[in-house]
Amino acid sequence: MSVTGVPASRARPPGPSGPVEALRPYWRIFVAGVREQARYVAATLGGLLANTVFGLLKSALLLAAVASAGGSFGGYTAPQMATYVWLGQGLLGSVDLFGRSALAGRVKDGSVALDFLRPVDVQAAAVVSEVGRRVFALLPRGVPSVLIGAVFVGMAVPASPPVLLLGALSILLGITLSVATVYLVAVSGFWLVDTRGVQTFYMVVSGFLAGLFVPITLFPDWLLVLAWSTPFPAMLMFPIDVVSGRVGGWSAVGLVGAQLGWLTLVLVVGQVATRAGRRRLEVQGG
Amino acid sequence: MTEQPIVEARGLTRDFRVREGLRRRVVHAVAGLDLRVDAGEAVGYIGANGAGKSTTIKMLTGILVPTSGSVLTCGLEPVRDRRRLARQVGVVFGQRSQLWWDLPLRESFRILAAIHHLGREQERARTDELVERMELGGFLTTPVRQLSLGQRMRAEVAAALLHSPDLVILDEPTIGLDVLSKQRLREFLVEERRAHGTTLLLTTHDMGDVERLCDRVVLVDHGTVAYEGTLGGLARRADAHRVLVLDLAEPTPDLLGVPGTTHEGSEAGGLRQRLALVGEGTTVASVLAAVSSRAEVLDLSVAEPDVEDVVRRLYASRREPPPTDE
Structure with a gap:
């Protein structure tokens, strides 16, 4: 692509010159997200403390249930249940089950206009930046939480490098899926302006159906079917099942495939909603 | 072209x-x-x-x-x-920030350079140019949220101009x-x-x-x-003119009929008088010459039309179809 009519002295970069260059903005935005989160380690530690307390309560309750059920409860052995609890607590700082986002605020106060003034895909930039923040949060919140669980309770650990790798991929997909879904909550603001109602609904529903409180295999059938027909189990339950080895072999690969499917669907809906919403955008404030 | x-x-x-x-x-x-x-x-x-x-x-x-x-x-x-x-296009909205609030200012320029696909050399040359001319060097490593408003606005403008x-x-x-x-x-x-x-x-x-x-x-x-x-x-257009303010030696009747002026008012019994310069080509010198035959001028000042006042006057007077030429 060449820019005509512009003297050479002020020729502008012609835009991306290949796939690597095309991805460079998003990589930088991702790194910026990581760095932003890195400045809030102290705040993250507060979250870790709360996580740990709830984790101890949860594991006491659920391990007692496993013991009284004779060693296996809802398909979980004691080490698997411990893994469920502590991995879940660790992922809570990274998988977005609250539904708040910087973008929702930007839609409400009109600063989102600035996002549209950049030569990037607004959805991709918003998602990538938030994933950067949440991947970083694994370090101060996720890792310590898992270590505490391993030390105090004992956990099932991935048996082999391939399982570990698949587990890591599954965690990354779970985080990204949650962020891409919360993006939809923010984008609903193009129509609603104030997204607090939607966000509250997301918060109530997502944690429950994602399996934050109890593993979804403990749900009655009808509720299990309902959960499976939403993207929420793929955010938290699937990664936990893959990492803990409760679901193994090709079934684990199947779960990761399902995560990819959900992610694709949610991203497509987000892309369509962004395009439609942009035409409605009235940009609040002067 | x-x-x-x-x-x-x-x-x-x-x-x-x-x-x-x-x-x-x-x-x-x-x-x-x-x-x-x-x-x-x-x-x-x-x-x-x-x-x-x-x-x-x-x-x-x-x-x-x-x-x-x-x-x-x-x-x-x-x-x-x-x-x-x-x-x-580069845009600055004075009331909104396009910088990365929590990160050192330098990071915002790096991210924007990537977003605009500036080459390494281009990025360095342009950043250096803007940092020098906008005097940003002193706070490149400061998080944006800690900048003063003046510093931040300079940074905002630099950010909008980074991609030339x-x-x-x-x-x-x-x-x-x-x-x-x-x-x-x-x-x-x-x-x-x-x-x-x-x-x-x-x-x-x-x-x-x-x-x-x-x-x-x-x-x-x-x-x-x-x-x-x-x-x-x-x-x-708003009929706003330069105004000549004259301080006279003694109280003088209103200076009416001076060529190229209209008398706008007198104070202190005619010790200070204000004449609007209305004619094309009316100069302060010519007015002064005309006035000095009628009164002794001690001091003078020229008030330029206040543009905000001009705009206000134009608004007040304009309720007919908009003219487009001056």
């Missing part, structure tokens, strides 16, 4: 539905606006709050979809070609800045235009901005162009 305008709006219109209790009302924020900005020009886009300035800017940059009419910016259709246009856009749109860039910061920013913009031939479109309430930076003003009122031309022409 064909002289394609940088901005060309025809009949540009944007309505908003406003809800007032149960009733709905349609507000015509911009109503049939025609606007042309040529390459290399510096245009002041002025008008009262709610006159339609920001709404126009949002349509020029593709953020807001026009209700009707057409606009081409840098030869592109803004809403459809948003991303291509974003490579050629053809068109720079500044929406109230000097709002809240102290005199020194304003002056520094204006000097930079003048230099930037001289060095790169950048087209400038500026909305402001600060007439100092317009006087220092703009070749031409466009006054918008009720969503249409109320005046287009030079700032001096605007003053003439």
Whole structure:
């Protein structure tokens, strides 16, 4: 692509010159997200403390249930249940089950206009930046939480490098899926302006159906079917099942495939909603 | 090379539905606006709050979809070609930040350079240039949220100019800045235009901005162009004149009938009199010569028309179809 009519002295970069260059903005935005989160380690530690307390309560309750059920409860052995609890607590700082986002605020106060003034895909930039923040949060919140669980309770650990790798991929997909879904909550603001109602609904529903409180295999059938027909189990339950080895072999690969499917669907809906919403955008404030 | 305008709006219109209790009302924020900005020009886009300035800017940059009419910016259709246009336009909204709030200022420039696909060498040269000319060196490693307003606005402008856009749109860039910061920013913009031939479109309430930076003003009122031309022409249209203030040696009857002037008033029994210079080519010297035959002049001063006052007067007088020429 060449820019005509512009003297050479002020020729502008012609835009991306290949796939690597095309991805460079998003990589930088991702790194910026990581760095932003890195400045809030102290705040993250507060979250870790709360996580740990709830984790101890949860594991006491659920391990007692496993013991009284004779060693296996809802398909979980004691080490698997411990893994469920502590991995879940660790992922809570990274998988977005609250539904708040910087973008929702930007839609409400009109600063989102600035996002549209950049030569990037607004959805991709918003998602990538938030994933950067949440991947970083694994370090101060996720890792310590898992270590505490391993030390105090004992956990099932991935048996082999391939399982570990698949587990890591599954965690990354779970985080990204949650962020891409919360993006939809923010984008609903193009129509609603104030997204607090939607966000509250997301918060109530997502944690429950994602399996934050109890593993979804403990749900009655009808509720299990309902959960499976939403993207929420793929955010938290699937990664936990893959990492803990409760679901193994090709079934684990199947779960990761399902995560990819959900992610694709949610991203497509987000892309369509962004395009439609942009035409409605009235940009609040002067 | 064909002289394609940088901005060309025809009949540009944007309505908003406003809800007032149960009733709905349609507000015509911009109503049939025609606007042309040529390459290399510096245009002041002025008008009262709610006159339609920001709404126009949002349509020029593709953020807001026009209700009707057409606009081409840098030869592109803004809403459809948003991303291509974003490579050629730099925008600063004085009230909003485009910088990464929690990160050191330097990071914002790095991210924006990647977003605009600047090469390594290009990025370094341009960043160095902006840092030097905008005097940003002292706080490049400071998180943006810790910058003073003056520092941040300089950084905002630098960020908008990083990719060397053809068109720079500044929406109230000097709002809240102290005199020194304003002056520094204006000097930079003048230099930037001289060095790169950048087209400038500026909305402001600060007439100092317009006087220092703009070749031409466009006054918008009720969503249409109320005046287009030079700032001096605007003053003439509003019937605003330079005023000669004379301090006389003794009380003197009103100095009526001095050629090329009208008597605007007397104070202290005629010790101080104000004469408006109305005729084309009327000079202070000629008026002084005429007056000195009638009274002894001790002191004098010339008051330039206050542009904000001019705008106010034009608003008050203008309730007929908009003239477009000075």
